[in-house]
Amino acid sequence: MKIGIIGAGEIGGTLVRQYSKAGHTVKMSSSSGTEKLKNLALETGASAVMLADVVTDVDVIVISIPMIAILKLQKNLLKNTSANTPIIDTCNYYPIRDGLINDIENGMPESVWVSNQLQRPVIKTYNSILYRSLANSGLAKGSLSRVALPISGDDKQSKELVSILVNDSGFDSLDYGSLQDSWRQQPGSPVYCTDLTITQLKKSLERARKDLLPERRELGLKFILKNDPELWMDVVKHNRKIYESDFEVC
Ligand SMILES: NC(=O)c1ccc[n+]([C@@H]2O[C@H](COP(=O)([O-])OP(=O)(O)OC[C@H]3O[C@@H](n4cnc5c(N)ncnc54)[C@H](OP(=O)(O)O)[C@@H]3O)[C@@H](O)[C@H]2O)c1
Numbered sequence: 001m002k003i004g005i006i007g008a009g010e011i012g013g014t015l016v017r018q019y020s021k022a023g024h025t026v027k028m029s030s031s032s033g034t035e036k037l038k039n040l041a042l043e044t045g046a047s048a049v050m051l052a053d054v055v056t057d058v059d060v061i062v063i064s065i066p067m068i069a070i071l072k073l074q075k076n077l078l079k080n081t082s083a084n085t086p087i088i089d090t091c092n093y094y095p096i097r098d099g100l101i102n103d104i105e106n107g108m109p110e111s112v113w114v115s116n117q118l119q120r121p122v123i124k125t126y127n128s129i130l131y132r133s134l135a136n137s138g139l140a141k142g143s144l145s146r147v148a149l150p151i152s153g154d155d156k157q158s159k160e161l162v163s164i165l166v167n168d169s170g171f172d173s174l175d176y177g178s179l180q181d182s183w184r185q186q187p188g189s190p191v192y193c194t195d196l197t198i199t200q201l202k203k204s205l206e207r208a209r210k211d212l213l214p215e216r217r218e219l220g221l222k223f224i225l226k227n228d229p230e231l232w233m234d235v236v237k238h239n240r241k242i243y244e245s246d247f248e249v250c
Contacts (some may be wrong), residue, residue: 001165003027004058006051008037010131011090012064015169018138020044022168029054031069055081060161063118063232064090064126067110068098070117078120086158088165089114089122092187094221107210109183111152123153123162123174124182130193132232137195138170148172148198149207150183150191172198176205187220188213190243195236204243216242 001024005012008028012172017040019026025187026046027117028037037048055061055078063070070091093101093110103113111124139146149171151159159175166173176184185191190204 001025001059001161002057003060003062003165004056005062005064006047006054007031007063007065007069008040009064010135011126012062014131014135015041015062015064015090016046017044017135018169019165020046024165024168027054027058031065031072051077051185055217058085060086060088060165062088062090062126063114063122066097067091067093067114068101070114073118078118084158086155086161087118087120087122088162089124090126092127094187094217096221102138105221108118109180110125110186111179111182115179121154121158122179123151123155123158124179124185125149125151125162125166128185128189128192129195130232130235131170132196132229133193134169135235140170141167141172145197146170146172147195148174148201150174150176150185150201152176152185153179162199174198174201174205183210184208184214186217188215188217188243192217192220192239192243193236194240194243 003019003024003026005028008016008030027049029049029051034048041048079248089111089219093104104110107199111122115122133241137147149166150202151162151173153159163173191210219242220239
């Protein structure tokens with residue numbers, strides 16, 4: 001597939017590596033031009049391009065930037081992109097970074113907000129896994145302890161295509177339904193950065209409680225900020241504890 005990735009940081013950069021390794025043709029862009037992406041381009045064979053070029057002539061677009069930066073994307077950025085091109089949204093809302101976004105504070109699912117800003121449907125996935133897990137925990141298809149990622153969105157065909165990419169990056173996927181229901185995979189939910197298998201994921205999505213999300217998001221964040229980022233499995237364990245997960249870490 002031809003893939004355009006907006007934002008080549010921790011998550012976007014990891015996807016550049018994984019998609020390139022899986023044989024896809026990848027273009028990437030960031031907020032500060034192409035120079036900063038030179039090494040990643042050399043390492044992976046992906047091309048570093050300007051923002052306007054990353055969304056043209058691609059089969060799928062990935063947006064992986066701080067949520068508030070969605071507002072900085074040019075209103076006409078997608079004007080030359082087919083309305084059928086699936087757009088993956090990996091973004092999460094963290095008020096400490098993004099400031100307060102009233103619609104989200106008032107209960108609008110984060111990806112519905114993103115979709116409204118872009119005026120395009122989006123598919124939510126990769127938001128619920130730490131980038132270190134994304135980079136290190138992928139396994140071959142069929143492995144019993146393979147971690148699974150939820151996929152939410154309103155277009156079945158787009159979700160099928162996105163599930164191929166999730167598989168190519170080393171993870172199972174679970175179509176969990178509409179974008180309106182995608183709050184179940186937001187920060188503070190039992191599936192958020194808890195590295196679950198597909199069976200565990202199904203049960204945990206059911207157990208998500210919207211009213212608890214903000215409080216639990218902040219508890220998870222506090223732990224991340226206090227601890228060594230190298231010890232990311234401790235974050236997974238801690239999140240499982242806060243989210244009252246019944247599962248042992250794989
Ligand atoms: N890190 C994680 O473990 C993780 C896990 C799941 C989901 N997420 C979510 O995924 C998103 C990306 O996270 P991240 O950790 O990968 O972020 P990051 O490491 O800070 O990288 C952000 C990337 O976005 C680019 N960017 C920022 N503003 C932009 C703009 N206006 N136009 C184009 N590109 C822009 C940055 O470019 P410059 O460097 O040139 O500014 C950078 O390449 C966030 O919403 C985050 O909450 C993160």
